[in-house]
Amino acid sequence: xxxxxxxxxxxxxxxxxxxxxxxxxxxxxxxxxxxxxxxxxxxxxxxxxxxxxxxxxxxxxxxxxxxxxxxxxxxxxxxxxxxxxxxxxxxxxxxxxxxxxxxxxxxxxxxxxxxxxxxxxxxxxxxxxxxxxxxxxxxxxxxxxxxxxxxxxxxxxxxxxxxxxxxxxxxxxxxxxxxxxxxxxxx
Amino acid sequence: xxxxxxxxxxxxxxxxxxxxxxxxxxxxxxxxxxxxxxxxxxxxxxxxxxxxxxxxxxxxxxxxxxxxxxxxxxxxxxxxxxxxxxxxxxxxxxxxxxxxxxxxxxxxxxxxxxxxxxxxxxxxxxxxxxxxxxxxxxxxxxxxxxxxxxxxxxxxxxxxxxxxxxxxxxxxxxxxxxxxxxxx
Numbered sequence: 001x002x003x004x005x006x007x008x009x010x011x012x013x014x015x016x017x018x019x020x021x022x023x024x025x026x027x028x029x030x031x032x033x034x035x036x037x038x039x040x041x042x043x044x045x046x047x048x049x050x051x052x053x054x055x056x057x058x059x060x061x062x063x064x065x066x067x068x069x070x071x072x073x074x075x076x077x078x079x080x081x082x083x084x085x086x087x088x089x090x091x092x093x094x095x096x097x098x099x100x101x102x103x104x105x106x107x108x109x110x111x112x113x114x115x116x117x118x119x120x121x122x123x124x125x126x127x128x129x130x131x132x133x134x135x136x137x138x139x140x141x142x143x144x145x146x147x148x149x150x151x152x153x154x155x156x157x158x159x160x161x162x163x164x165x166x167x168x169x170x171x172x173x174x175x176x177x178x179x180x181x182x183x184x185x186x187x
Numbered sequence: 188x189x190x191x192x193x194x195x196x197x198x199x200x201x202x203x204x205x206x207x208x209x210x211x212x213x214x215x216x217x218x219x220x221x222x223x224x225x226x227x228x229x230x231x232x233x234x235x236x237x238x239x240x241x242x243x244x245x246x247x248x249x250x251x252x253x254x255x256x257x258x259x260x261x262x263x264x265x266x267x268x269x270x271x272x273x274x275x276x277x278x279x280x281x282x283x284x285x286x287x288x289x290x291x292x293x294x295x296x297x298x299x300x301x302x303x304x305x306x307x308x309x310x311x312x313x314x315x316x317x318x319x320x321x322x323x324x325x326x327x328x329x330x331x332x333x334x335x336x337x338x339x340x341x342x343x344x345x346x347x348x349x350x351x352x353x354x355x356x357x358x359x360x361x362x363x364x365x366x367x368x369x370x371x
Contacts, residue, residue, distance in 0.1 A: 038361075042357060044364075049360075055304070056216070056220045057223075059236075060215070061211055062208055062212045065208075065240045065244075066211075
């Protein structure tokens with residue numbers, strides 16, 4: 001048996017395995033002084049590892065972990081995300097109302113030109129906007145709690161969705177303005 | 188009779204925080220021990236162990252029922268230690284020569300305690316010189332008394348690779364501890 005094979009066998013034995021060639025490897029060590037010293041040193045290393053096994057300071061993590069988990073109470077999280085979602089929803093609502101009031105020319109001087117049909121339509125759209133905003137905000141908050149994601153994700157999602165919504169509002173407003181101009185030209 | 192890990196995990200999933208508390212108390216020593224050996228710093232190890240338990244709590248729903256809780260926990264703790272080591276390498280260089288553990292050892296003479304402390308200190312310093320990929324299997328095998336198969340599951344490496352890493356780690360340790368080995 002050569003040195004490499006003998007050391008492989010002895011390493012397996014040091015791993016706690018039984019090896020059929022152990023006898024042969026030990027016989028090799030009797031003839032090879034280097035391998036014999038190596039094996040003795042390896043056994044000493046194992047002895048040091050064994051003797052240091054329990055040398056770990058005593059610690060009680062349970063209370064600290066518990067305190068940290070209470071801090072991250074899902075109910076508190078839910079409350080925080082919901083408040084944030086509502087605030088974001090309100091911001092969108094304000095943007096929607098502003099966009100549609102512009103589209104209906106509510107801020108123009110000629111109030112008399114607005115007929116009752118437009119008023120009704122604006123009101124309905126606003127109510128729908130409120131319902132949409134609140135539902136979406138709450139839905140997102142609950143979804144985030146369920147998925148247990150970070151707060152940042154909620155924010156990014158809101159920004160992405162609200163940007164889309166604002167773009168849509170702007171598009172509708174532009175279309176309505178163009179129609180209004182065309183009607184004026186026809187008139 | 189002691190409640191099994193899987194029962195405690197189930198209770199935990201149903202919102203019973205005391206079940207998780209029991210799991211922490213059951214495995215805190217092993218997890219903290221692993222972190223201590225991996226990081227070589229008690230304070231950092233305590234932080235890493237805490238972080239591991241918090242991560243485990245948050246990821247409890249993803250635990251595989253066929254896998255042991257401790258193996259799963261060790262995987263989280265090992266990843267946590269790797270994160271801590273990465274942060275450390277960006278932040279500062281720790282002098283491992285200054286590592287001094289507050290080792291508890293009752294029932295031994297002061298000389299023996301002192302010698303044991305010294306050996307542990309030297310060993311920890313030597314461990315910290317091992318590359319991370321060799322340190323993890325060595326710590327798990329020799330300190331946490333895990334089997335090669337379990338380590339291969341935790342580290343997601345073939346058993347042969349774990350064995351080879353373990354042998355190399357021991358060889359590196361032997362060279363580092365040469366003086367100490369002769370004295371013992």
